[in-house]
Amino acid sequence: MxxxxxxxxxxxxxxxxxxxxxxxxxxxxxxxxxxxxxxxxxxxxxxxxxxxIPSAATDRVVGRWLVGCSGLVLGAVILGGVTRLTESGLSMVDWHLVKEMKPPRTQAEWEDEFSKYKQFPEFKILNHDMTLTEFKCIFYMEWGHRMWGRLVGLAYIIPTAYFWSRGYFTRSMKTRVLGLCGFVFFQGLLGWYMVKSGLEEKQGPSDIPRVSQYRLSAHLGSALLLYSASLWTGLTLLLPANKLPESRRLLQLRRFAKGTGALVFLTALSGAFVAGLDAGLVYNSFPKMGERWIPDDLLAFSPTLRNVFENPTTVQFDHRYLGITTLTAITGLYLFSRRMFLPRRTRIAIGCLTAMAYTQVVLGISTLLFYVPTSLAATHQSGSVALLTFAIFVLAELRKVVK
Structure with missing residues (x-):
């Protein structure tokens, strides 16, 4: 038989x-x-x-790969922030998946690329006296950012095909990695959609050319989601789950950690609106904004809801108090966790999150007081992702063990 x-x-x-x-x-x-x-x-x-048969060994391999991919996404976020701060993002006025991988080399090719740039608002309004040498600097910055994005795509897609063929993925993991690969492709399209908004002619000749703050925040938000999902999945495969005794206090700690993580993400996302509107330059004092705790022009736009997304004063005000609220929540999480018995690794994760939160607030205040120097602003932007990293680390440590 x-x-x-x-x-x-x-x-x-x-x-x-x-x-x-x-x-x-x-x-x-x-x-x-x-x-x-x-x-x-x-x-x-x-x-x-x-x-x-996904085994412990294959889980480690996949986990390391996903953590490595999250590191590449982190690099893209940092490089994108520097590109924004140096106002290099609009130097490449075309988008070609393969053709633009080769930068101009000859003098004629550079002259041709520069002539394309001269046709758009950023050159006409802001950089009309820019030289070819100066153009090369901002061009290479944007080119490097785009090439890094292609590297991220390859780092997701090629190993996915290999691990799939080798049987390293469970059914649920297949769904996750397909979602991550699709998200990488979507992120590339969203990046070009964002750049297009800065190449369009504005209503008035005096309007400063810049990308839409809405598209910038969407681009950053999707990158942070990709980073978070990759890091979370990688950590859950690499780090053995803590066998914590279930209790009411542990459940409260988990909920507290999730809410804190959401605040960290929201605060980082609000920073995209600050960058998109150059809102860090409107009030360079702390803790007051000018001579007041609540500035007069906080609700200058009509309807009122527009102020939240389009008024630089309101955008900076929101980012300030979101940062303070996040710091308060993380401090509360730390103090609450001290009243419980937790594994050493979990305590380290919460301690790192707390230390990074205070560091990030100091960086933010310093960036404001020194009128947003590029190096300090880039460090502050990188700190937001570091803070998100530790928040995900804490959540991975506190995850519930599935029996």
Whole structure:
């Protein structure tokens, strides 16, 4: 009698896999082999059946890959922030997936690229006296940012195809990695959609050319989502879950940590509106804004809701108090966690989050008081991602163990 088709859900270790397949090995009707990432069960008189066995070893490989990808996304975010601060983002006026990978080399090619740039508002209004040498500097900054984005795409897509073919993914993991790869492609399109907004002619000749703050925040927000999802998935595969005894206090701590993580993300996203509107230059004092706690022009625009997204004063005001609220929440999380028994690694994660929060506030205030110097502003922007990283680390440490 022939054995039916077999499908096994195996635990994450080779020893357990060996024990589960020992009875099949003893059957004269089957031939089988166990290798890294998958097991092949061949029935002598039937077709070969391949059973995926994501193991502890393959989980580590996939986890390291995803953490590495999140590092590349982090680099793209930092490089994008520097590109924005140096006003280099509008230097490349075309978008070609393959053609633009090769920068201009000859004098004629540079002259041609520069002549294209001269046709757009940024040159006509802001940089009409720019030289070719100065143009090369901002061009290479934007070109480097775009090439880094292509590197991120390849780092997701190529390993995904390889690991998929080797059987390293579970069914749920396949859905996740497909979503991550799709998000990378969407991020590239959104980046070009953002740049296009800065190349359009404004209503008045005196309007300063800049990308839409709405598209900038969407571009940054999607990058942070990609980063968060990759890092979270990678950490949950690499770090063994803490077997914390379930209690009411632990449940409260988890909820507190989730709310704090959401505040960190929202504060970072509000920074995109500050950058998009150059709102860091309107009130360069702290803790007051000028001579007042609440400036007179806080609600200058009509309707009122426009102020939240388009009024530089309101945007800076919101970012300030979101930062203070986030710092307060993280401090509360730290104090609450001190009243509980937690594993050493979890305490380290919460301590790092708290230390980074205070560092980030100091960087933000310094950036404001010194009138947004590029180096300090770039460090502050990078600090927001570092803070988000520690928030995800804390959440990974406090995740519930699925039995």
């Amino acid at each position: 022939l054995l039916p088709s077999l499908r096994f859900i195996l635990p994450n270790s080779y020893n357990a896999a060996w024990r589960n397949f020992s009875r099949i090995k003893q059957s004269p009707l089957t031939q089988w082999s166990l290798r890294r990432g998958q097991t092949t069960v061949a029935i002598k008189s039937g077709p070969v059946t391949t059973v995926s």
